Amino acid sequence: MQEIINGLAVGGIYGLLAVAFSVVYGVLGMVNFAFGEIFMFGAFGALVATQTNTVIAGNSVPGAALPTWLAIVIGLVVGSLIGWLIERVAYRPLRNAPILSMLITAIAVSMLLRAVATFLFGAAQVPVARPELGDPLIILGARVQRIDLVVLGVAVLVTLAFWAVIRFTPIGRAIRATAEDKDAARLMGVGVDRVISTTFVLGSAMAAIAGILYSQRYGFAAATMGFIPALKALVAAVLGGIGSIPGAFVGGLVLGVSSPRPTCRKAPPTAM
Amino acid sequence: MKNTRTVGAIALLGAGLLMLTACSGSNPGGGSGGSDPIPLGYTATLSGDFASYGLEMKEGVDLAIEQINADGGVLDRKLTTDVVDDEGKPANGPVIAQEFCDNAQIPAVLGFSFSSVALSGLPVYTQCGLPVVASAVTSPELSGASEVFFRTVFTDAYQGAEAAKFWSQNRGVKNVAVLYQQDDYGKGVADAFSKALEEAGGTVTSSQAYQLGTVNFGSTVDTALKGNPDAVFIGGFYTEAGKIVNQIRDAGSDVQILASDGSASPVFLDLAGKNADGVELYSAFSASDPRAEATGFVEAFKKKYNKEPSSWAALAYDAANVVAKAIEKAGSTDRAKVVEEIRNTKDFNGVSGSITFDKEGNRVGTLTFQRVENGKFAVITE
């Protein structure tokens, strides 16, 4: 039981990312590997906004020292902006190119963003102050950290909100139509380019939120922090069924719970 | 046809690349002696997740060189560094080694963050007789691996055993839960520690490996805390150790935490925050060492970099000085002579203690133990 509880929070984070992957894949037919880096920039955006003294590219500059809630918004904006930019500059021109070319461009974009982040923030892990929420609660015999509840709660809420947007709003309908048949949607008067951009921005926002949650939960941010979570989220999205929002989210939860499988050994033999 | 155009373009590209290699690969004709600087090779992992060790070592080397040059240099020549990033990839080891070997100006090489990279490059260094004085690679596999390999850092086998002895004697820890990172460093430390602990009459209650890059240690911590061990030992880099410490405290346990030199980094303090207090670890150096050499070094380091030196910086600083002294004593940059002098290093007063190399190239000396008190590392002697 404790194991499951332990994994749910990070599972929620993976779930958020997985949903982003899933939706973008549905609309664009490609895997946007760069979501891991948007995840990371979201975290850094929020971090830098709160710092009194930031170190950018090795230079110490006075920071904005904004309150946490504002910093989170900034992180979101930064992430979404980057996502929008990537789509416009790198993906849109390649819409009709072979799918492999889009794949490798996505990977290259991901590498480029990592390099930029390393240049700006350094290669090491930067500590992030973990929020002090109080003592852990005991639920069903297991110890649950309050931060975990917050993380999971936010992840679920954001996913639900996104799902509601896709299901009930006009733009959501447009997204679903474009995902099913781009050409038919265009013929029906759907501004396909705008829809794709919007989907990207929404997905990036979710990735950014996931990144902020992650850095708050584990107390660090690093230029390379997005690589592994993105890979896990991708697996989750595929397992949950590409294009399915609930499937992707549940896939993320499952992956979060089953991930930490340390190879256990009993006490090692005395003869080395 | 368009094919010829492609051929032409590729040929041009290829020719261009070839020219570039000529520019970067060629060595400016060797001026012997005089005022030409002596380049020391420096290679370590300078990019990626674990760049911190390589960067910190470089800080130590740079400070040492700055001081040596201010003092007139070696053989009346200034020292410089030829820096190459190995990216943590063993495949790059031989290539970089060859590059250094080919540059006849280089009398010695410093650095190395990963033992696997060092191991892969060793055959080449041995072949061209270029001495290596490493300062962060701790794998026992490197002991005696080459007659040109030396290191100022202790081996995992030595450190793990010493640590187990120290803590079981001085803290009375009998049952320890061991956590280690899944690579040659973590395994080496864990194995040495566990063996020595059991020889001292203790028991290892559980032994778990974790992958580098793991952030979620919930289940790992739970298993480790089962059976109420006297202490938890973490054999790994600060990136994971910091998180493990946090999550052990999150789980409500205030068990004594012991760590290896992988946690001997200011970043560990940042990552673990308040939870770092009380953690004990071993390293080759402590910034609060009261010896004169150490305090002088710490002061100069703080002046140059605005922060306290990590043990990696200290070990690399010592390595650079050992090499400089050896070149001075050899009277030339001839590699064979320099190797001889390095081998003869005895009781060299480094900032990390007295340095002597045994016949396997390993450092003979004593380990330093530290405890985190009020967010700072403090030396403990018992």
Add this chain to the structure above:
Amino acid sequence: MSNTHTTPIVILKPELGMKRWIWPGIFLILGLIAPFILPGDKWIRVAALSLVYVALASGLNILVGLTGLLDLGFIAFFIVGAYTTAIFTVRSFGPVLEANPAALMWVLPISVVAAIVLAGIAGTIIGYPTLRARGDYLAIMTLAFGEIVRIVSINWTDFTGGAVGIRNIPPLSISSGMVPPTVTYFVLFGIVVILLVALASLIASPVGRAWVAIREDELVASSMGIRTRRYKLLAYVVGASTAGVIGVFFAHMNQFVNPDSFTLEDNFIVLSLVILGGAGTFWGPITGAVLWIFFQAVAKDIPLIQSHPEFRTGFLALIVIVLMLLRPGGIVSKRLELTRARGGALPPQGEVQPFAGAAPKATGEVVLAVDRLKQVFGGLTALESVTFQLRHGEILGLMGPNGAGKSTLLNAISGVTRATSGTIEADGERIEKLESSAVSTRGIARTFQTVRLFWDMTVLENLLVGGHTRLAGFLPKFLSPFPFVRRGERATVAEAEAVLSFVDVWEIRDRRASSLDAYQQRRVEIARALMTRPRVLLLDEPAAGLNESETRDLARLISRIREQHIDVILIEHDMDLLMGVSDRIVVLDHGVIIADGPPNEIRKNPAVLEAYLGSDAK
């Protein structure tokens, strides 16, 4: 892919004589003189490393570029090869080699063979579960399996040395003492040349064509008689073996292996090389590998990079992005050579070879018998109960309003889908349970409602795929170093040209399929079907998109096909064509046959009229 992307006319005449040696010649010469023009031993090591990546990229190209299988765990095979030789030369034969270094002469080949076998097995194990998987699942599965191999190498300490790895692997020399980098380079160069020649031979053979066919259109490849699952597995095995072999030499080059030598990222790097260079071409991956490795090495020496190592990956990533925006197909666009046989210069006599599987039949004998065929898809019953026969010597028309189930019927007969119940007999043999490749070998060929050619191939290459089943056989048959061409290939090309001549498209045999007009495409598709030497030909709306004169021409073609003793089932909406050419017509409506008779009867049949025009028609 439908043909809404007609490209400008592209003629891809295969090179003859000396011209075809230019590209290989350049690379061979460059490779041979490289160690003597490169400044310094370091660059020779870099060159040797680039050879490793050349082999890796070429191997992955078989999977990703040729067959369209996105393998993200390719490095696993490389690991198997490297560890195999490490264990053999250090553990098993260690003492032997220490006493006598020259023994490497025979130990190394053992390692290589073992690596090929083990890597091939790994390829089969990893490939098999992915055979039925969709594209994205395939990628994830291969990624996961690749990771598993890496994790096993870390954990199986007794065998692989665990995280510490295996040291002191003997270098590539038969004497003790150090090996100059030049020697290592030339050994690697030799191995890579052999690998590339073998791969090129495989590509210019039915195997290579089958792979490309599977990538282009797996369904159609299957209807040509290609057992697609088998060839996909073969792609895995060939790619894996290539990686395994070069893994052996990598281990000896570095004299050390441990799990750190092969990371998850390396999978993406090799994939990038393939795509950057040009996936699906022969020289693309080679070019990509060489350029990339050298570029990386050069970039490392720039002082700016030295102070900011992250600039290197950033800069390289930027180059990749720019290159992809400018040339999405990759740097090299020179197409694969899919056959070494060259065709004739004059159009041959048009003829079609007869089906070889059974004795010729008498006119009127039943060739195909469909009995109470039922096809249900989920909740929809497409075919209710269909019963009819096809007799030898006749052209059977099949008509019906839209949604009647005509194409579904054709799909069931040709094995593309499996009927829910009922039987189909071809010459007395029950075929309703066979898959399409098996149906094709029974002599039943088909075309499709929208033309499905292998768009990237030329017309002639399309036809050669049609001749696949006659050429396919035991693998080593194809490993002939150029320029020797097998007799079978030559005969097949000659036959293909004859069929093209029969269908009157011989002149365009070297054009890329995507650059043909609608009628040419249709005829090529029919020619390709005829190339399989069928006895029954199923035509699905062949006149769609054709104008009147083309339709008349098509009618004549269909008659000529009948004269070749091939029986035809023709689905058509064009009534003039259908009524004009068919001997008998069967009418399908809502999944049942509502009429069966000669055209003039059908024309007046009230049930047919009602089905088409509604009950108001009289």
